[in-house]
Amino acid sequence: MSWTTDEMMTVAAARSLVGATTCFVGIGLPSTAANLARRTSNPGLVLIYESGTIGAKPDVLPLSIGDGELVETADTVVAVPEIFNYWLQGGRCDVGFLGAAQIDRYANINTTTIDRGDGRPPLRLPGAGGAPEIAAHAGKVLIVVRHSPRVFVERLSFITSVGHGRGPGDREKLGLIGKGPTKVITDLGILEPGDGCELVLTHVHPGVTAEQAKEATGWDLQIGDLQPTDAPTPEELNELRELIAAT
Amino acid sequence: MAELTTLREGIAELVRDGDTVALEGFTHLIPTLAGHEIIRQRRRDLTLVRMTPDLVYDQLIGMGAARKLVFSWGGNPGVGSLHRMRDAVENGWPVPLVVDEHSHAGMANRYVAGASRLPFAVLRGYRGNDLAARSDTIASITCPFTGDELSAVRAINPDVTVLHAQQADRDGNVQLWGILGVQKEAALAASRVLVTVEEIVDRLEPRPGAIQLPGWVVTAVALVPGGAHPSYALDYTTRDNAFYQEWDKISRDRGTFTAWMTEHVLEPAGAGR
Numbered sequence: 148m149s150w151t152t153d154e155m156m157t158v159a160a161a162r163s164l165v166g167a168t169t170c171f172v173g174i175g176l177p178s179t180a181a182n183l184a185r186r187t188s189n190p191g192l193v194l195i196y197e198s199g200t201i202g203a204k205p206d207v208l209p210l211s212i213g214d215g216e217l218v219e220t221a222d223t224v225v226a227v228p229e230i231f232n233y234w235l236q237g238g239r240c241d242v243g244f245l246g247a248a249q250i251d252r253y254a255n256i257n258t259t260t261i262d263r264g265d266g267r268p269p270l271r272l273p274g275a276g277g278a279p280e281i282a283a284h285a286g287k288v289l290i291v292v293r294h295s296p297r298v299f300v301e302r303l304s305f306i307t308s309v310g311h312g313r314g315p316g317d318r319e320k321l322g323l324i325g326k327g328p329t330k331v332i333t334d335l336g337i338l339e340p341g342d343g344c345e346l347v348l349t350h351v352h353p354g355v356t357a358e359q360a361k362e363a364t365g366w367d368l369q370i371g372d373l374q375p376t377d378a379p380t381p382e383e384l385n386e387l388r389e390l391i392a393a394t
Numbered sequence: 395m396a397e398l399t400t401l402r403e404g405i406a407e408l409v410r411d412g413d414t415v416a417l418e419g420f421t422h423l424i425p426t427l428a429g430h431e432i433i434r435q436r437r438r439d440l441t442l443v444r445m446t447p448d449l450v451y452d453q454l455i456g457m458g459a460a461r462k463l464v465f466s467w468g469g470n471p472g473v474g475s476l477h478r479m480r481d482a483v484e485n486g487w488p489v490p491l492v493v494d495e496h497s498h499a500g501m502a503n504r505y506v507a508g509a510s511r512l513p514f515a516v517l518r519g520y521r522g523n524d525l526a527a528r529s530d531t532i533a534s535i536t537c538p539f540t541g542d543e544l545s546a547v548r549a550i551n552p553d554v555t556v557l558h559a560q561q562a563d564r565d566g567n568v569q570l571w572g573i574l575g576v577q578k579e580a581a582l583a584a585s586r587v588l589v590t591v592e593e594i595v596d597r598l599e600p601r602p603g604a605i606q607l608p609g610w611v612v613t614a615v616a617l618v619p620g621g622a623h624p625s626y627a628l629d630y631t632t633r634d635n636a637f638y639q640e641w642d643k644i645s646r647d648r649g650t651f652t653a654w655m656t657e658h659v660l661e662p663a664g665a666g667r
Contacts, residue, residue, distance in 0.1 A: 199420075199575075209472075210635045211635075213421020213573050215626060218422075225574070226578065227445070227498065231498060235499070236518055236519075259495070259524070259525075268484040269484070270484070271468075271479070272469075273469030274467050275496065276466060276498050279520065279523050279525065283521065306523045306524045307524070307525070309521070322521055322543060323522070
């Protein structure tokens with residue numbers, strides 16, 4: 148079966164959820180991947196959305212974190228202060244799953260404003276939402292984002308959510324309880340923090356070269372002991388396509 | 395006991411120029427038609443507070459009702475930007491908009507502090523990010539027991555909170571269920587509370603997991619069926635996801651936006667008056 152680079156990215160992201168018990172899910176690509184994981188690699192995965200829906204089992208992909216489908220299929224629904232204070236800050240979420248508008252070499256994320264120069268006002272993005280505390284408190288963080296030099300930048304215009312700060316020891320110094328980003332999954336491959344906490348390219352998807360990933364990165368990307376990602380299986384593709392077709 | 399009123403009277407009496415106003419509802423139960431009435435009554439210089447500004451604040455901002463926005467995520471969920479909010483922040487159209495920007499956890503805790511009548515709330519948040527530097531309602535604080543460095547966020551106490559709910563009875567007792575958001579906190583933090591409802595019933599049947607707001611914490615209730623559209627009221631209406639996508643096109647251009655607002659909000663044929 149042939150597949151698109153976006154499908155490869157979503158499948159790789161879903162595979163990263165093997166072994167997780169609970170996942171705090173952002174809308175968009177993370178939600179698609181987490182719901183695919185429930186249909187493939189991790190059927191028992193508990194999906195938690197910031198709207199307070201715990202254990203949501205949607206049959207179709209929600210457009211927003213508050214769609215009725217999430218409430219009707221949830222194990223329980225709690226208020227927003229509770230979801231953030233007791234469940235997320237309380238350390239009850241194994242994995243936090245985030246997207247990004249900009250990301251730097253330490254997997255810090257910007258979703259707030261982007262400087263455009265030329266005397267133009269900064270580009271206004273939607274803002275923080277749940278991401279800063281997901282990045283701080285989830286047991287570990289997965290980031291799924293399309294690979295391009297506009298996204299993978301040398302310097303963020305604004306740090307909305309802290310990944311590994313400025314390097315080793317920063318998360319501990321800041322009192323951030325989770326491990327922080329452990330994988331960044333893109334449409335070209337997978338990046339993981341190395342010993343110095345800087346992102347290293349560790350996997351390339353079928354047909355992608357390390358050179359392509361370097362060109363799509365706004366800093367001098369380190370290349371690790373490269374492994375190829377397995378191509379999506381027919382089962383993974385069928386489940387993903389059924390999920391999207393039902394939406 | 396809360397007064398039963400009309401939407402027009404309720405907004406006229408409870409929302410004043412310059413007020414700090416919270417129209418809450420986390421994706422669900424957004425009091426959109428109450429926002430439209432605020433626009434029709436030409437309120438100005440409002441400080442608008444809401445975790446997720448959504449379409450209703452895009453409309454209020456685009457019509458020039460606000461001078462300040464306090465929020466934590468300002469997008470069109472699953473679709474993209476709020477174009478009127480962006481235009482106001484980036485270009486000052488139609489009037490400049492000051493923002494006080496938080497994370498969801500910070501905003502939720504600000505309402506908790508407000509409802510608790512405390513000056514601030516404490517959370518493990520904002521450490522290492524750039525949000526605190528841009529806001530005068532976030533500060534660092536040391537735990538007096540453990541010495542942990544934590545963040546304090548200032549309480550929010552709106553002059554008026556406006557909610558949409560499924561049901562009220564004739565004494566103004568209110569019940570809402572489904573996604574609960576920060577509705578209870580936003581109501582109890584406010585000086586005045588207006589609730590629009592899908593239905594007025596003779597007797598409220600308590601539901602497990604629902605929020606009940608007794609009539610003595612609610613100032614006024616107005617019957618406004620469908621008042622959350624394009625958001626929804628669980629068990630009464632469904633979320634109009636197509637309209638959220640359509641809003642992207644309507645709101646992108648100033649002229650298209652103004653024409654839409656004129657036709658659908660300012661001068662709708664037989665608007666419920």
